[in-house]
Amino acid sequence: MTETIKLMKAHTSVRRFKEQEIPQADLEEILTAGQMASSWKNFQSYSVIRVRSQEKKDALYELVPQEAIRQSAAFLLFVGDLNRAEKGASLHTDTFQPQGVEGLLITSVDAALAGQNTLLAAESLGYGGVIIGLVRYKSEEVAALFNLPDYTYPVFGIAIGVPDQQHDVKPRLPLSQVVFEEEYQEQPVETVLDYDKVQADYAGARATTSWSQRLAEQFGQAEPRSTRKNLEQKKLL
Numbered sequence: 001m002t003e004t005i006k007l008m009k010a011h012t013s014v015r016r017f018k019e020q021e022i023p024q025a026d027l028e029e030i031l032t033a034g035q036m037a038s039s040w041k042n043f044q045s046y047s048v049i050r051v052r053s054q055e056k057k058d059a060l061y062e063l064v065p066q067e068a069i070r071q072s073a074a075f076l077l078f079v080g081d082l083n084r085a086e087k088g089a090s091l092h093t094d095t096f097q098p099q100g101v102e103g104l105l106i107t108s109v110d111a112a113l114a115g116q117n118t119l120l121a122a123e124s125l126g127y128g129g130v131i132i133g134l135v136r137y138k139s140e141e142v143a144a145l146f147n148l149p150d151y152t153y154p155v156f157g158i159a160i161g162v163p164d165q166q167h168d169v170k171p172r173l174p175l176s177q178v179v180f181e182e183e184y185q186e187q188p189v190e191t192v193l194d195y196d197k198v199q200a201d202y203a204g205a206r207a208t209t210s211w212s213q214r215l216a217e218q219f220g221q222a223e224p225r226s227t228r229k230n231l232e233q234k235k236l237l
């Protein structure tokens with residue numbers, strides 16, 4: 001087992017932080033490491049907004065009331081970004097057509113890979129963090145708060161800081177139910193029921209809903225309006 005694999009297997013999201021800064025040099029190192037993630041055609045179709053002022057964190061917390069945001073030493077907003085692409089493309093063509101699913105996949109995947117690299121780099125230095133996807137549920141307001149231009153949108157944020165809590169590693173689905181040999185193998189509903197039990201055992205008294213109930217809450221209703229509306233406003237849909 002390598003140190004890297006050990007670190008990856010020890011990951012837990014951290015949502016409570018000590019009132020302690022992250023030195024500028026550490027943050028630069030973390031972000032530079034994050035930036036080395038692969039990206040579609042090396043387009044690097046994302047940007048990161050580094051938020052360190054308490055005022056801005058508090059303003060974001062008002063929109064997205066996640067305690068990790070206001071406690072974080074730094075909040076990193078990962079933005080799907082085809083604004084640079086528009087400028088580059090305009091050197092060669094009068095037509096720019098970023099609208100559609102492919103543009104969203106390119107930007108979201110690029111942002112996600114850079115984000116995961118960033119979180120892992122932070123963890124390797126002893127910091128902790130949590131990805132905050134709920135920023136998308138207030139996409140229009142978040143876009144306004146951070147002055148996001150056309151062809152950009154918030155994908156997620158990462159709250160990072162010095163951990164003030166420790167959890168056991170959250171058990172994942174059995175590998176055999178996620179990794180298939182040679183072709184897809186649809187899983188029976190029993191596998192979900194089994195994982196409900198695993199999750200209930202892990203969460204213990206903290207559990208309020210089961211894993212499958214959370215799936216129902218997420219996918220049993222139409223998507224929140226703000227994500228799509230903002231993408232339309234930013235000319236990505």
Ligand SMILES: Cc1cc2nc3c(=O)[nH]c(=O)nc-3n(C[C@H](O)[C@H](O)[C@H](O)COP(=O)(O)O)c2cc1C
Binds near residue numbers: 014156
């Ligand atoms: C795209 C994405 C969005 C997430 N959004 C949130 C969020 O808004 N709030 C939160 O508390 N956790 C959020 N999480 C963290 C997940 O809940 C967490 O990763 C998952 O439960 C697994 O737990 P672990 O990271 O501790 O292993 C998000 C994770 C991902 C990958």
